[in-house]
Amino acid sequence: MSFSATIRRAGRFGLYFALPPRCPACGAITADVDLFCDGCWGEVEFLGGGCTTCGLPLEATDAETCGACLAEPPPLARIRSAVAYGDTARSLVLRLKYGRKTALARTMAPMRRPLGELTPGALLVPVPLHRRRLWGRGFNQAALIAAELARKSGGQADPLLLRRSRHTPRLKGMSVSERRRAVQGALAVRDEGAVRGRDIILVDDVYTNGSTAAACARMLKRNGAASVELLTWARVVRPTTIR
Numbered sequence: 001m002s003f004s005a006t007i008r009r010a011g012r013f014g015l016y017f018a019l020p021p022r023c024p025a026c027g028a029i030t031a032d033v034d035l036f037c038d039g040c041w042g043e044v045e046f047l048g049g050g051c052t053t054c055g056l057p058l059e060a061t062d063a064e065t066c067g068a069c070l071a072e073p074p075p076l077a078r079i080r081s082a083v084a085y086g087d088t089a090r091s092l093v094l095r096l097k098y099g100r101k102t103a104l105a106r107t108m109a110p111m112r113r114p115l116g117e118l119t120p121g122a123l124l125v126p127v128p129l130h131r132r133r134l135w136g137r138g139f140n141q142a143a144l145i146a147a148e149l150a151r152k153s154g155g156q157a158d159p160l161l162l163r164r165s166r167h168t169p170r171l172k173g174m175s176v177s178e179r180r181r182a183v184q185g186a187l188a189v190r191d192e193g194a195v196r197g198r199d200i201i202l203v204d205d206v207y208t209n210g211s212t213a214a215a216c217a218r219m220l221k222r223n224g225a226a227s228v229e230l231l232t233w234a235r236v237v238r239p240t241t242i243r
């Protein structure tokens with residue numbers, strides 16, 4: 001073995017012992033990389049099933065679609081999330097966004113169950129960030145997750161298909177339709193040819209009320225998308241978990 005290879009090897013082992021794998025949520029030392037510690041694992045609530053469209057739990061009924069989705073089909077044909085937005089999920093999202101722990105996108109990407117319920121072969125498109133936020137943060141966390149999802153699933157991601165053409169004005173005090181127009185007016189599609197006839201999966205870190213994702217869906221459909229679905233790592237299921 002050459003001298004440099006020996007050094008490289010030693011370096012690798014040195015790093016291995018110096019940096020034991022840590023829980024992606026709380027930082028406690030764990031047995032393997034990308035594993036939650038027992039405490040955080042026990043707190044994670046995995047989501048699945050529910051309304052075939054919006055994914056919300058269906059209570060005491062044989063119906064597959066909830067009343068709200070039947071009454072007014074939403075612009076997003078399907079909404080799926082991996083986990084409920086609890087303490088562990090929130091910790092991951094905040095550390096990715098504000099702690100610049102971009103490797104956490106790897107932990108969020110293995111969303112086999114929710115991804116399996118979406119249209120196979122669809123194009124993964126991150127929900128775009130406000131330009132000012134993008135400049136400040138330097139990355140769009142949704143784009144990191146979409147890229148990891150594409151890598152893990154063998155799918156295709158297009159991180160620049162949708163963008164915010166200008167800063168969305170303050171939405172406070174606006175009516176629902178004014179808000180809708182303001183958000184929609186700030187969105188732009190890079191290439192109509194890349195959208196036409198395609199099934200698209202919008203990707204985001206957290207689903208709260210879905211107004212931005214819905215605006216993206218309307219924009220993509222106006223540009224000829226065959227279908228638009230939403231996949232997020234976490235979903236606010238109970239209003240009390242918003243922080």
Ligand SMILES: [Zn+2]
Binds near residue numbers: 024025026036037038
């Ligand atoms: Zn932990």
Ligand SMILES: [Zn+2]
Binds near residue numbers: 051054056066
């Ligand atoms: Zn529904």
